[in-house]
Amino acid sequence: MNLRGVGRRYGPRGPWVLRGADLVLPPRTLVRVEGANGTGKSTLLRLLAGIDAPTEGRLTGRPRTAYVPERFPGALPFTAGGYLVHLGRVHGLDTVEAGRRADRWLARFGAAGCSRTPMARLSKGTSQKVAVAQALLAEPDLLVLDEAWTGLDAAARDELDRAVTERVADGATVVFVDHDPRRQSGAVDVTYRLGGGRLVAVPTAGAKPPAVSRAVPPRIRIEAEGSAAVLPSGLPGAPVVERDTSGGVRLTVAATHSDDLLRALLTARPGWHITGLAPAGARVPSTDAAPTSPPSPTPLPIPTPAPARDGATATGSGVPGRTPGADRAVPFPGIPRGRRFAALVRCQAALLARSQRWLAPVLLYAAFLAVGVQAGQPVLDSLGYAAAGLLPVTAWLTRLCVTQEPPAARAVVAAALGPARVHGAALVTAVGAALVLGTVATAFVLLTGEPLSNDRTAAVPLPPAALAGLLTALCCALVGTAVGALCSRPVLHRRGWSLATTVPVVLLAVVTDGSPAKRAVTGLVSGSRDGTVRVPLLASAGALLLAAAVTALTARLASSRE
Numbered sequence: 001m002n003l004r005g006v007g008r009r010y011g012p013r014g015p016w017v018l019r020g021a022d023l024v025l026p027p028r029t030l031v032r033v034e035g036a037n038g039t040g041k042s043t044l045l046r047l048l049a050g051i052d053a054p055t056e057g058r059l060t061g062r063p064r065t066a067y068v069p070e071r072f073p074g075a076l077p078f079t080a081g082g083y084l085v086h087l088g089r090v091h092g093l094d095t096v097e098a099g100r101r102a103d104r105w106l107a108r109f110g111a112a113g114c115s116r117t118p119m120a121r122l123s124k125g126t127s128q129k130v131a132v133a134q135a136l137l138a139e140p141d142l143l144v145l146d147e148a149w150t151g152l153d154a155a156a157r158d159e160l161d162r163a164v165t166e167r168v169a170d171g172a173t174v175v176f177v178d179h180d181p182r183r184q185s186g187a188v189d190v191t192y193r194l195g196g197g198r199l200v201a202v203p204t205a206g207a208k209p210p211a212v213s214r215a216v217p218p219r220i221r222i223e224a225e226g227s228a229a230v231l232p233s234g235l236p237g238a239p240v241v242e243r244d245t246s247g248g249v250r251l252t253v254a255a256t257h258s259d260d261l262l263r264a265l266l267t268a269r270p271g272w273h274i275t276g277l278a279p280a281g282a283r284v285p286s287t288d289a290a291p292t293s294p295p296s297p298t299p300l301p302i303p304t305p306a307p308a309r310d311g312a313t314a315t316g317s318g319v320p321g322r323t324p325g326a327d328r329a330v331p332f333p334g335i336p337r338g339r340r341f342a343a344l345v346r347c348q349a350a351l352l353a354r355s356q357r358w359l360a361p362v363l364l365y366a367a368f369l370a371v372g373v374q375a376g377q378p379v380l381d382s383l384g385y386a387a388a389g390l391l392p393v394t395a396w397l398t399r400l401c402v403t404q405e406p407p408a409a410r411a412v413v414a415a416a417l418g419p420a421r422v423h424g425a426a427l428v429t430a431v432g433a434a435l436v437l438g439t440v441a442t443a444f445v446l447l448t449g450e451p452l453s454n455d456r457t458a459a460v461p462l463p464p465a466a467l468a469g470l471l472t473a474l475c476c477a478l479v480g481t482a483v484g485a486l487c488s489r490p491v492l493h494r495r496g497w498s499l500a501t502t503v504p505v506v507l508l509a510v511v512t513d514g515s516p517a518k519r520a521v522t523g524l525v526s527g528s529r530d531g532t533v534r535v536p537l538l539a540s541a542g543a544l545l546l547a548a549a550v551t552a553l554t555a556r557l558a559s560s561r562e
């Protein structure tokens, strides 16, 4: 990862907190950042973690990142274990593996009994253990720790020291700030000091090249064969994969992960057959008939980090036609971002559902429907009314979704997927919630309304009416999301301004002629006069375009103004 001339100031006329920072962060390196209070250490770490964007300069080559913020919020409506599983999924793990790692890390920090405890009831120190666990279970290539030891008990501090050593030995870059000068002393590879907006490297007492100084955890070598064409995703321990000329695959992994790796291979569908197991460096003895000659491995190109210095290996069947390097069994890079994004939406939806903040807009919408939709009314007219009411409700839900996470919790997921995707996930969650409401309201109107025109002379066919009603609800939900996104953070941060602008913008969206929502609603209401169903295809496309444009704009802003 490289920083070139990176500077950050808050506000166009604010003082430069950081200026002209040039930095190279190689893999397998432990970096300490020090400086007095207020000199910009957290600012630098947030830039490194990708939560914040530099005002000037460039950051390139950020690997898969996890971040522990300075202050972690306990007030999330999850249990400790539940939150860690959500975060594990956001990092690309499947649910089972995320749960296993959550349990393991909680146990390592002496908090195994807290897995089912609501986070709001955790002590400050135990919350901090959860904060640290969420970063470590991801086995990130870049681990950014902002005073992560603060609040931990002595045993947990030691465990975090060990975990940092393991991460670096596994090839990661770890950057940390801690006010205790003895923290990781002797293990730090580079120390940078911040002061007066400048970042300077300082001599690190006792620093040695990590390749010779750091204790490497023992490693085990495993060989296996399988009929599967692709190694299972999410293999524990980020094993390094090699292939031999006879079509075998060799995996290299830290000993601490060997049991998990074996279990994952053996329980994979289709399954893998373990043919050998040995300490790294030794030739793997076959568990079947001994091969006449040892396999000659052909290492796959692995972009980053550098190959492990020492390791464990598993061998399996060849994978014809694969892209070189594509099957490196790192649990994360192979996982499509879409899946991680879906995990983030799921997390946001769970957060919304559990926070019960949805109750107020949903009750308001229910009251709106109760007042305006009565049994026996012309169905198209009622569908138009129900859809129109969805627009302000969606704007409200959108505001809730983009503001529901405490900033530190948002920072943690932003480090994993980027602030733009976190913002996008919030908007998708809001649209999803609004569509559920809109679908229920449409179904209610279709069941209770009369399929007749206003003067009750013309029949209204129900299937096209249902389609028109659903698409109109979609239009209103999308326009409502666009309004909500434009009237909340990152465009408007203050609650007062946000509320003050939402109401007039909602009104504009309902009454302005060019608005897709108005077009769709008007189509239903005017069609109700003579019983004509107008399916709002064009308006739906317009609403989709508008919502996509606003999402892109606000997501971009979220990346630069967090």
Ligand SMILES: Nc1ncnc2c1ncn2[C@@H]1O[C@H](COP(=O)(O)OP(=O)(O)OP(=O)(O)O)[C@@H](O)[C@H]1O
Binding pocket: 010, 017, 035, 036, 037, 038, 039, 040, 041, 042, 043, 044
């Ligand atoms: N979001 C923000 N908006 C405006 N100013 C900010 C913001 N975040 C940080 N600052 C300012 O930037 C400067 C550096 O803050 P930062 O938190 O990075 O310092 P620090 O070295 O981490 O401090 P500490 O050791 O107390 O944690 C401070 O003057 C702070 O007021």
